[in-house]
Each structure stands twice: as structure tokens, then as C-alpha cells.
Amino acid sequence: MLALVLAGLAMTSMAQQTTPATVSVNAKGDDVRSVIHDLFQQAGKNYVLKPGVRFVLYLSLDKVEFDEALTIICKNASLKYEVQNGIYHISNAPVKVEEPKPVIEEKKPEEKKPEPKQPEKVAPPAKFVKRLPTSILAKRITTRYSKTDLRKVMDTLADQSGAPIEVAKDVPAYKLDAFLINTSLKYALDQITKATKLEYHFTDEGTILISPAKSAQSVRESDEKKG
Incomplete structure (x- = not known):
């Protein structure tokens, strides 16, 4: 027990x-x-x-x-x-210090600098040709000049016909007797240029140019050389 x-x-x-x-x-x-x-x-x-x-x-x-x-x-x-x-x-307890993770920097692609634009070549403006119509030679004119400067006579023809008339600088200061009664501009120019050994032609600037005839100019230049 x-x-x-x-x-x-x-x-x-x-x-x-x-x-x-x-x-x-x-x-x-x-x-x-x-x-x-x-x-x-x-x-x-x-x-x-x-x-x-x-x-x-x-x-x-x-x-x-x-x-x-x-x-x-x-x-x-x-x-x-x-x-x-x-x-x-x-x-x-010890404090756990986490080590910082290394930061990997991503390389950014290099930005390509835009190439400077080449200035566009601008074509020069087309030359505007404005010739007088040949029909203007049919205009009627009248002059009564005695021993008058060629350029004054041409100014009168231009005023009456409405055609701008230029006289080249190398044209001498001829004195003219111009008695032209109700004739065409063409007839007047033909007679004056024939008597002065000049010529006329239409320009791209819309004028009629009075200049020495080529043959007459060659003879004059030859005479100047001889002198």
C-alpha cells in the first residue's frame, strides 16, 4: 500500500x-x-x-x-x-543597416545636334520683258523744227506717239531740220536715223533706243585711231 x-x-x-x-x-x-x-x-x-x-x-x-x-x-x-x-x-538587438544599392546610371543616348540647314538657293527673278508693240510705229506725228537738237526732236516724237524714246549717250548732239507733217512714227524714225547714220530698235525695257549704226560706229572708231 x-x-x-x-x-x-x-x-x-x-x-x-x-x-x-x-x-x-x-x-x-x-x-x-x-x-x-x-x-x-x-x-x-x-x-x-x-x-x-x-x-x-x-x-x-x-x-x-x-x-x-x-x-x-x-x-x-x-x-x-x-x-x-x-x-x-x-x-x-543590433540595428541592421542596409547597404545602399549601387545606383547604375543609365547612359542617355547622345542627342544628335540638328545639322544647320543650308540656305535655299533662290533663283533670281526672271527678267520681265516688256517690248513695245510694233503697231506703235503707226502713230501719227507732226514736227516743225529747224536746226534743233536731236534729243529734243525725239522728245517731241515720244510725246506725240506715246512711245518712250531714248537716245544713247554716245550719239552726237546733231542739229536737225525736221519738217514732218502728219507722218507715221516709223517714217519719221527712218528718215532721221538715215540722215544721221543712226539706227533704232525696241528694247526689253519697253523703249525705243536710238544708237549709232554698227557700220557707222566702226568707221568713226577707225578715224579716231588714225587721228
């Missing part, structure tokens, strides 16, 4: 030893150092708290295993612990 009682007590003692101790924590803005002290008091364990541990806890743990409670508290307060000879050494 005594043996059975002793066996029952032994089994009860073993069950108590295998059942892990539980703790309860209720912190409302409490200092982590006070919470840890209370935790180890409940578990009946020894601990050493390293200097510099500071944190405010807000948590509630009811009947939680000691190791789990300690792990939760350390995780929230950024702490770590080591067990040496049955004593818990608690300190701040």
Missing part, C-alpha cells in the same frame, strides 16, 4: 516538472525594464539587463509560456537575449 502511494507521488512530481511554467503580462505604456523584471519574477528565473535598454510596451499576455512571452517582448522592444549558465543576458 505504501509503495502505491509513493509511486503516485512520483508521477505527480514528474507531471509538474514536465508542464512548462506560464506567465501573464499586462502592460499599458510600461517601461520594458519593469515588464521584464515582473516576467522573470513570475518564472523564478535569473536575468541580467544590459545598460541602454529603453522601450515602452503596450501588450497583454495571459498564461503564456515563459519563453514565448520573452520572445514576444524582445521582438517588440528590439532586444535580444542569451542564456549563459542558466542566466538570461538581455541587451539591445
